[in-house]
Amino acid sequence: MAEVKLFGSWGSPFSRRIEVALKLKGVEYEFIEEDIYNKKSPLLLKYNPVHKKVPVLLHNGKPICESVVILEYIDETWEGPSILPKDPYERAMVRFWVKFLDEKCFPAMWQACWSIGEEQEKAKEEATEFLKILEGTLSGKKFFGGDSIGMVDIVANFIAYWFMILQELAGIVVLTKEKFPKLNEWMNEYLNCSIIKENLPLKDKLTAVFQARFQAVAVAAAAAAPSVK
């Protein structure tokens, strides 16, 4: 019986964060694929009754939920490259940017892709504003974590990969090389790291899933829209 199990989903950026962290620390784990859109397993619901979401890390039978909580747990439990810095002030800064990414950047960027009309314009503006702030933190650094990737880089995975695919499919232009040169440079370095590169979902597979969802959203919107005569 594996000591470490991860309930995750191949397409979820939150789930992939944990895989990167475990691999960084050289931890062997059993991956359990959850069908998060259709039917969540009884075990997942047992281990995460509050949120019913992936990822859930199971260590010696005890569950830890919420990707950011899991990342800190992994850093505290296993030896290996540090995910968070040791200095308390630097740790506070990392936690600040992680929160900014998950509570501000991600929702705005996600909305910018999936909403329409005025809501979309507002989301695009917000996303641009937040990305500008993020761009500002990269001055003179290869990664958010400095010379090597750290927690902020791991959490920013959706920007480098998922969002770049989504914005193209959604037909919006938010994150460009011209507007965000530092973020662009960071993305290239980041996606070039073997530990990141080797733990991303296949672009074709992800594109297919997103495209199907865009179509479903368009169909629903057309059905709901009042006819204009």
Place this chain on the structure above:
Amino acid sequence: MGNDELILLNYWPSMFGARVRIALEEKGLDYEYREEDLLNKSPLLLQMNPVHKKIPVLIHNGKPVCESNIIVQYIDEVWYDKAPLLPSDPYQKAQARFWADYIDKKLYDSGRKITFHKNKEEAEEGKKEVLEIFKVLEGALEEKPYFGGENFGYVDISLIGFYMWFHAYETCANFSIEAECPKLMAWVKRCLERKTVSKSLGDPKTVYEIVLKFRKKLGLD
């Protein structure tokens, strides 16, 4: 620790600011308290928290730390030699972080539906959500005196500041938290017995008056 300069920028009704006040008191730290007028934020606040422009902000030897739970963890890590706020065991620590995160994700927004409701339906919806959150939290508390077990800690600190807003929630949505969640109120009373907590919380009745003022200002009443 030598001569540490600590300044807390706060707004006394804030349930988030209360977390920092309690943490500082628990560690027995001397600090300068500065009350912010949220309608007229000080240049210092805007300089120290340019991203969010919000309180609380803890300024330690000139360097700002923002976001209440992040500040509490910072305080715990710097002044690690007394009154630990988080458990030392990584698994217990993860559980504490999980519950503080749950409180952050859910309670404020649902509570706001009650206090700044546009109509009765929204207040009702807020009340249902808040009671559901309280029930989940009562489940997490189990039969322990505090969320962390025998000792007052991070999750308790995360939640107790909301007590300042209970009277406002109850009055705006016409219900009794004591009647619906007696276990939670027993925990509240236990926390209020701590001087570090009672010192750090403002009067719930005054909070309600502030809510009424804002409701009028926003044209909700």
